[in-house]
Amino acid sequence: MCAKCSGMTPAAPTLRLHPADNVAVLTARAAAGADPLGCGRPLAVAIAAGHKLATQAIPRGAALRKFGQVIGQATADIGLGDHVHSHNCAFSAHDQDYAIGADLAAAQAMVPVCAPRSFDGYRRADGQVGTRNYIALLATVNCSATVIRRAAAEIEAEGSLQGYTNIDGVIALAHGTGCGMAAAGPGFDILDCVLWGYATHPNVGAAVFVGLGCEVMQIARMRAKAGDAGSDRFHALTIQDSGGTRATIDRIKAHLRAILPQVNQARRSPCPVASLRVGLQCGGSDGFSAITANPALGVASDLLVGLGGTAILSETPEIYGAEQLLLRRASSDAVARKLIDQLRWWQDYAAQGGGSMDNNPSPGNKQGGITTILEKSLGAVAKAGATPLMAVYDYAEKVRAPGFVFMDTPGYDPVSATGQIAGGAQIIVFTTGRGSAFGSKPAPTIKLATNDLLFASMTDDMDLNCGDVVSGGVSLSQKGAAILDLIIATASGAPSKSEMLGLGDHEFLPWQIGAVM
Template identity: 40%
Template sequence: MAPVASEAAPLSAYAIQVDARDNVAVARVPVPRGTRVLLGEATVEVLDDITPGHRFALAAIPEGQFVRQYGQPIGTSKGVALGALISRANMSNDVPVVRELADDLHTPAPDYVPEAQRATFMGYHRPDGRVGIRNWVLIVPTSMCAAHEAVQIATVAEFTLFDRAKYPNVDGVVAIPHNKGCGCSDGSNIEVMLRTLAAYAEHPNVGGVVFIGLGCEKTNLTVMEQYLSDLHRPLNKPVARIGIQEAGGTQGSVKRGLEAVEAMLPVVDQITRQPAPISKLSLGVKCGGSDGFSGLSANPALGRAADELVRQGGTVLITEVPEFCGAEHILAWRARDAETGRAVYAMVDWYKDYAAKFGTVLNENPSPGNVAGGLLNITIKSLGAIAKAGTTRVEGVVGYAEQPPGPGLYLMQGPGYDQESTPGLIASGAQLVVFTTGRGTTIGNAIAPVLKLASNNAIYERMKNDLDLSAGDIIDGTRSIDEVGLEVFEHVRRVASGEILGKSEENKHREFQVWAEQSVSL
C-alpha cells in the first residue's frame, strides 16, 4: 500500500524507475496529484493524477529533448514539467533509430550451463530426434473445403473413441480447421499454407495424423503429399488420408476418419514419456492484451526464463515483428554478427512495406486497450515487448512457420495478430508458448500448451481459471525479476513433462489460423 499522499516517501513506494538513465517513472499504484516522492535528496511533487501503468516526469524535460524509459528514448518532449503526467499532449512519438552496425560486430555466445548440470524433462522421443511434450492425434484439413469434416471427426472421436484410461499416453484427438487453400492466388499463399500444415503434421507434439481434403482444391491430398516428398520430410508416424469426393461426401468421410482414428489410437499410445535434456525444448514467447506493467514485470521475467533455456542449450522463438519497430536496433546490436544484424533490420523493413500496402503504418500498432494501460506509442510497446526474448544474442531470423537451423534465440517473421502469430511459432518448432498479458488473454493452440503469465496480480486474481502464473509480485516489490523468471522456467519444465496442464489446455482453447496472404521470404 502506498503512503498517504501528503507524506514524502521514496519513489519506489509509488512508482518504478526502470533504468537509472530514465527521466520518467511508471506508477505502480494510483498516484494522486500533490503526492511528493523522494528521488535521492530531491523531492518531486506530482502535478497530475497518475493511474497505474502511466508515467510522470522525474525532471523537467524541455521541448525537443527525449523522454526516456528503459534507458532509451520513447518520445520527444513538447515541454514537460517536473512531476507532470506523460501523455500524447506533451510528448510526440518522434524517436530516432540509429541503425549503424559495425562490420566486425560480434556478440559473444551465452555462458552455457555444463551439460551435466542441465535440467531434464519427460517427453515423447520421435524418430527425427525431436522430443514432444504432448501426444495428439491430429486431423489436418488440406483446405477450407475439408474443415467441417475435420472438426466432425475430431469432435466425435474425442467423445466416442478416446478414453484416457484406455490410452494413457495420448492427449486426445484434435483438428486444425482453417479458411485457406482454395480460391486463392498461387505462389507464397500456397507455399506458406502447405509449410504450416506440414509443420503441424510432423510436429513432435503429434503422434498420428489424418489428412482430409475435398479433392479438387489447389491444396488437395496429392499436392500435400508431393510437398512433403519434395522437402524429403517423411512422416515417421501413423498417417491416414481421406478424400471427401472419393469417399462419397461428408458422412462417408467422417465414417472413414473415425475408422482411421480408432485404428491409430492404440499405435500412438505405444510411445511413453522418457527423460530428455531441456536442450530439446523450443519455447515460443508472445504477448497480448499488454498494459503498462507488461514491459516491467511479465516480459522481463519471461526473458529471464528464456535466457535460462538458451543457456541450457534450448531454443527460443520470438515473433510479432510490428512490435520490434522502434526497438529493432537493440535486437540488431545483439546479433551474433553484422550479417545477422542486417537481417533483423531487413525483416522489420519488409513488414513496414507489407503493412503500407494495406494503408497501415506500424506506429499505429498499440490498441485502445494498450494506450489505456499506459502504452502510448509503438516505441514504448516494443521496448517492453522485446524483453520477452531475454538478453542473449540473436542467432538468426526465420520466415513464418520456418524452423531455425539450430538452438539459441531466433526471430520469426510474423504479425502481431495473436491467432496467426501463435500458430506460426508452433509451426516453427515450439513445443509450447508462454504468453504474457496485462489485461487478460485466453488464447490457446490445438497441439501445444499456451501458458499465460500475468503482468499484475489484480488481473491474475480476476482470471485465475485462464492465467497460469503472475509476475505481479515484481510490481508490488515482493519478488525480483530473477525469482519470477526462474519460477516460469520451472513451470515450463513441469508442463513439458506432463506434470501439469496449461489453463488453455484445461479450457480446450484450440485456436488456429495461418498468416498466408503475403510473401514471407526474408
C-alpha cells in the first residue's frame, strides 16, 4: 500500500477514503505518464479527476471497496495503479445484513446541541412558516396547462404585481396528467396529494385551481378539501364554465388582481429555524460528490436537526446499496420495515420495465467517475448526515416529524423535488458535480458545486463551492456551517442563483405512475 494513497491533504494527488478501500480517487486530471500513486506505475493514458485507481492488485471476481463498502466486483484482473471503472468493474451484491437499529444510540449521540437560531419568515394561520410568498395557479389537468401559463405570463408582463412588494410572484404549476387515468389507485392518489400539498404549502399565500371541467381529477375534489374555512386562500374555476380559453385567462387575471392586496398583507417576522423542512437533492453527481458537497451537506443536515428542523432525504433508487447505513440508525423497526418495503417495490418496478437498479448511473455520472449504483448511493446518503432516521414517508406525503427523515421518490430530480415540496419542504439544497440548471418554486433551490472547475464554469448557477474541501483544505465542519448559514439567509429572503435566473416554472413534475387509459 502506498503511503500517498491515504493522504487527505489538499496537495495529495489521490484520496483513499477508508482504510479498507482498495481504490483511491484522483483529485485532479492525471496525464499519460504520470504516477499519481507514487508507486512506479505510470499511467498509459490520461485519466480525469474523480476517477478511481487501484491501490493494490485486485483479482477478477474480488470485491472493489470505496468508503469501506463494496461498490462492485472486478470483471478482470486489475493491477496496482490501473484505472478502475466500467471496463473492469460491475454491479454486484451488497451488504444486506441490515442490523436494524444497531447504530441508533451512536446516531442519537451525533445530534448536536445548538443554540436556537431564527430566520425571517412568513407565519401562516395554520401554524406553518413560509420562506416565500407566492400565488399558485394549479392545473388539475393538462387541458388547463396553457390557460394558467398564459395568465401568469400576462399578469407579470402587464405589471400588475408592481407595488406588491411582499409577493414573490405568480407561479403556473402545469403538468401532463389529470385525465386518462384511473379515478382511484396510486397514480390518482399521488397527483391529488401533490396538488393539495402545493396549494397548502407554507410558501403559498393563495392558490387557484383551474380545470377543464370533465377531467378525472375533478375541481370539485379540491373545493371539498378547502371547505368553507379555505375560501380566502383557495379558489377554483373551470374552462368550460368560464366560456373557453381566452375567457378563462381573463377571468384568472381578474381574480388575481382581486386577491393581490390580501396576499400582500403577509409580513416577514423572526421564526425559529426549527420550523424549516429542507429537501436534500443531488444531480449530475461525480467522483467528488461523496467527498465534498454531499458530506458537507450532511454536516448541515445534522446542524439543522440539532436546531429542531427537518432534513428530507429522497431518491429511493439512489440509496440502493447504501440502505444498510440508514437502517442501522432507524428509530424503530416500523420505520426500517417501511424503507425496506419501498426498496423491494423499486426492485420489482425496475424489473417490470426490463431494467435493474444499476441502470441508475447516467452517462454524465460515469464520465465524472461514478461506476455503479452502489458507489453512487454510498455517496448520496452522505447528504443525510449521522443522526437517527426518524420517519419514512410515501411520495408527496405531508412531512410532520422533525429530524432526519426519508421520502420515497424516483431519482429523477424534478419528480423527486416535486414530492419533497408537496410534503412541505420550504427549501431544496441540491449538490451537483457535473452541473445542473435546476430550480424550483415555490421552494427555492440552493445549488452546491462539488468541485472548483464546475463552480468556475457555471458561476451563475452555483450558490456555493464545496470543491475547496479538497483543493483548499477546508474542513467538512466549516463547509457544513457555511451551508446552514446559506440556508438561513435564503429562508429569510436572499435570492438563490436559480431564482435570479428565473428557474422553477417548468420543474413542477408530479410522479406519473400507473396505466394511461
